[in-house]
Amino acid sequence: xxxAIRDNPLATVVAVVVAAILLLLPLTLARFGNYMMSMxxxxxxxxxxxxxxxxxxGQISLAQGAFVGIGAYTSAIMTTQGYPLxxxxxxxxxxxxxxxxxxxxxxxxxxxxxxxxxxxxxxTLAYLVFRNEEWLTKGTYGIFGIPRPTVFGIxxxxxxxxxxxxxxxxVLVSGLMWWMVKSPWGRAFMALRENPVRALSLGIDTRRYTxxxxxxxxxxxxxxxxxxxxxxxFIDPNPFALALSFNLxxxxxxxxxxxxxxxFLGALIAVLLPEWLRDYTKGFYLVAYALLVMVLLIYSxxxxxxxxxxxxxxxxxxxxxxxxxxxxxxxxxxxxx
Amino acid sequence: MKTVLEINDVKKHFxxxxxxxxxxxxxxxxxxxxxxxxxxxxxxxxxxxxLGQLAPTAGSVSLDGTDIxxxxxxxxxxxxxxxxxxxxxxxxxxxxRENLILAGQEHKGTMASRLFGPRDAGLxxxxxxxxxxxxxxxxxxxxxxxxSYGQQKLLDAAMAFMAGPRLVLLDEPAGGVNLTMLxxxxxxxxxxxxxxxxxFVVIEHNMEFVMSLCQRVVVMAEGKVLxxxxxxxxxxxxxxxxAYLGH
Numbered sequence: 001x002x003x004a005i006r007d008n009p010l011a012t013v014v015a016v017v018v019a020a021i022l023l024l025l026p027l028t029l030a031r032f033g034n035y036m037m038s039m040x041x042x043x044x045x046x047x048x049x050x051x052x053x054x055x056x057x058g059q060i061s062l063a064q065g066a067f068v069g070i071g072a073y074t075s076a077i078m079t080t081q082g083y084p085l086x087x088x089x090x091x092x093x094x095x096x097x098x099x100x101x102x103x104x105x106x107x108x109x110x111x112x113x114x115x116x117x118x119x120x121x122x123x124t125l126a127y128l129v130f131r132n133e134e135w136l137t138k139g140t141y142g143i144f145g146i147p148r149p150t151v152f153g154i155x156x157x158x159x160x161x162x163x164x165x166x167x168x169x170x171v172l173v174s175g176l177m178w179w180m181v182k183s184p185w186g187r188a189f190m191a192l193r194e195n196p197v198r199a200l201s202l203g204i205d206t207r208r209y210t211x212x213x214x215x216x217x218x219x220x221x222x223x224x225x226x227x228x229x230x231x232x233x234f235i236d237p238n239p240f241a242l243a244l245s246f247n248l249x250x251x252x253x254x255x256x257x258x259x260x261x262x263x264f265l266g267a268l269i270a271v272l273l274p275e276w277l278r279d280y281t282k283g284f285y286l287v288a289y290a291l292l293v294m295v296l297l298i299y300s301x302x303x304x305x306x307x308x309x310x311x312x313x314x315x316x317x318x319x320x321x322x323x324x325x326x327x328x329x330x331x332x333x334x335x336x337x
Numbered sequence: 338m339k340t341v342l343e344i345n346d347v348k349k350h351f352x353x354x355x356x357x358x359x360x361x362x363x364x365x366x367x368x369x370x371x372x373x374x375x376x377x378x379x380x381x382x383x384x385x386x387x388l389g390q391l392a393p394t395a396g397s398v399s400l401d402g403t404d405i406x407x408x409x410x411x412x413x414x415x416x417x418x419x420x421x422x423x424x425x426x427x428x429x430x431x432x433x434r435e436n437l438i439l440a441g442q443e444h445k446g447t448m449a450s451r452l453f454g455p456r457d458a459g460l461x462x463x464x465x466x467x468x469x470x471x472x473x474x475x476x477x478x479x480x481x482x483x484x485s486y487g488q489q490k491l492l493d494a495a496m497a498f499m500a501g502p503r504l505v506l507l508d509e510p511a512g513g514v515n516l517t518m519l520x521x522x523x524x525x526x527x528x529x530x531x532x533x534x535x536x537f538v539v540i541e542h543n544m545e546f547v548m549s550l551c552q553r554v555v556v557m558a559e560g561k562v563l564x565x566x567x568x569x570x571x572x573x574x575x576x577x578x579x580a581y582l583g584h
Contacts, residue, residue: 180452182456183453183454183456184438184439184443184451184454184457184458185451185452187431187435187439187442188442188443190431191428191431191439194428194429194430194431195427195428197422198422198427198428200390200410200411200414201390201414201419201420201426202414202419202440202496203411203443203444203500204411204439205443206411
C-alpha cells in the first residue's frame with residue numbers, strides 16, 4: 001500500500017479525489033441526481049463485465065444487456081415474493097454463470113462479427129422470453145413495487161441510501177475484478193485476445209479461458225441487473241431490448257476497451273452526459289451526444305483511456321530518447337584533435 | 338541413442354495438394370536436428386501437423402513411444418513440447434517479463450491456484466533468468482510490441498524455453514535477424530541444448546546457421562524426405578544440390 005503510493009503519487013492523488021467525489025458529491029444532489037449516480041454505478045458494473053469478455057479476452061458479445069435483464073428479473077420476481085435481495089443475487093450469479101458459459105461455446109467456433117451475430121440472437125431470444133413468458137415475467141405489464149433492501153436495519157428506500165448501497169457493490173466487484181485481471185488468469189485472457197494460436201502453443205487452454213471469460217463477464221452483468229431492479233422499482237422488457245447491449249458496448253469502447261477503468265468513464269459518458277447535455281441543449285441533446293461520441297472515436301478509437309495511454313507512452317519515449325541523447329559522447333575541438 | 342520423437346509416414350493433403358506426403362524420421366534425445374528444403378516443400382506444414390495445429394491426413398507421431406497424433410497443442414505443450422512460429426508471435430501489449438511469465442504459467446498448478454495464487458505464478462525469478470540469458474535486461478519492463486524485430490524474435494525463442502521443455506521445434510528462428518543477433522541466438526541455443534539437454538528441431542533457410550548448429554539435417558522436397566545425414570553428407574549429396582538448384 002505504502003509502496004504503491006510512493007511509486008505512483010499521481011495515481012494516488014487521483015484515487016483520493018475520485019473517492020472523495022463519489023462519497024461526498026451525492027450529499028449535495030437532489031433525489032434525481034442520486035438516482036442517476038446509482039444508475040451510473042449499476043451500468044459501470046454491467047460494462048465492467050463486458051470489458052472482461054470483450055476488452056480483456058477479445059470476445060465480442062452483444063448480449064450483455066440480456067444478462068442485466070436476467071439479473072433484474074431474478075431480482076424483481078424473488079424480492080416481490082418476499083425473498084431478501086441476497087437470495088436472488090446468489091441465484092442470478094449461478095444462472096448467469098451457467099448461461100454465459102453456454103453462450104461461450106459458439107465463440108469456440110466463430111469469431112468477430114459472426115460471434116457478434118450469435119450473441120445478438122441470444123439477446124433477442126432473452127428479450128422475447130421477458131416479453132412473452134407472462135406467467136413468469138408478467139410480460140409487457142411489467143413487475144411493480146420492487147422493494148429496496150434494508151441493510152442492518154437501515155432502509156435503502158431513499159435514493160441517497162440506495163446510492164451508497166450500490167456503491168458498496170461497485171467497490172466489491174471492482175476489487176474482485178482487479179484481483180482477477182492481475183492474476184495469471186488476466187494474462188491468459190489477454191493472450192486469448194492478442195494471439196490465440198500462440199497462446200495454445202504455450203499450453204494455455206484457450207477453450208476453457210474463452211468459456212470462463214463469457215461466464216464471468218455475464219455473471220457480472222447479472223449482478224448489475226440484480227441491483228438495477230430495486231433501483232428503478234418497476235421493470236418491463238423494454239429496457240433489456242437490444243439497445244441496452246449496444247449501449248453497454250458503447251460504454252466499453254468509449255471508456256477504453258481493455259483498460260480497467262474504461263467502463264467507469266464509459267458509463268459516465270453514456271449515462272450522465274446525455275442528462276447533463278439536456279439542460280443546455282434542450283431538444284438537441286441526443287444529437288449533441290452522438291456528435292461528441294463520434295468525434296471522440298474518430299480522434300481516439302481506443303477510447304478515452306486510450307488517449308491517456310498514448311500520451312504516457314509518448315512521454316516515456318521522449319524521456320528515453322533524451323536520456324540516450326545525454327549519454328551520447330559529444331566531441332569538442334579537443335576531443336576531435 | 339534414445340528416440341524422442343518418431344514421425345511415421347505422416348501425410349497432410351489440402352484438397353489435391355500433397356503438402357506433406359509420407360514423411361518419416363526420428364528425432365534423437367539431445368540432438369539439434371535441422372529441417373531444410375525449398376519454399377513450399379512442406380516444412381512448416383509438417384511442424385503444424387506434428388504439433389496438433391493441423392490434423393494429419395494419415396500417419397502417426399509419437400513422443401517417447403506414446404502416440405500423440407492429433408493431440409491439442411496446449412496439452413502437448415504441457416508434456417514439454419514447445420515451439421516458435423515462422424511469423425513473429427509475441428503478445429505486443431504485454432511487457433517482455435509478462436510474455437515470459439505467460440509462457441510458463443500454465444505448466445504448474447491448477448486453474449484455482451492460478452486465480453488465487455501469486456500474481457506472477459511464482460515465475461518472476463525464472464523470467465528474469467531467461468531475460469538475462471537472452472541479454473534483454475534493459476527491455477524487461479517494455480511492451481513487447483515496442484521492441485525491434487530482432488529483439489521480438491529473441492523474445493519469441495525465449496518464450497519457447499520458459500517452461501524447461503524437452504523438445505523445441507523452431508520455425509525459422511533466424512529469419513530477419515541481423516548478423517550480430519544471429520550469432521547471439523546460435524550461442525544461446527547451443528547453451529540451452531548443452532545445459533538442459535533439450536532436443537531441438539530447427540527449420541531454417543540460412544544454410545550457414547543450420548550447418549554450423551545442427552548435428553543432423555533432414556532435407557525435404559515436394560512433401561517428401563529427400564535426404565537425412567550430417568551437414569557434411571548433406572552438402573555433398575547430389576540430390577540435395579539438384580533440389581536447390583532446380584532440375
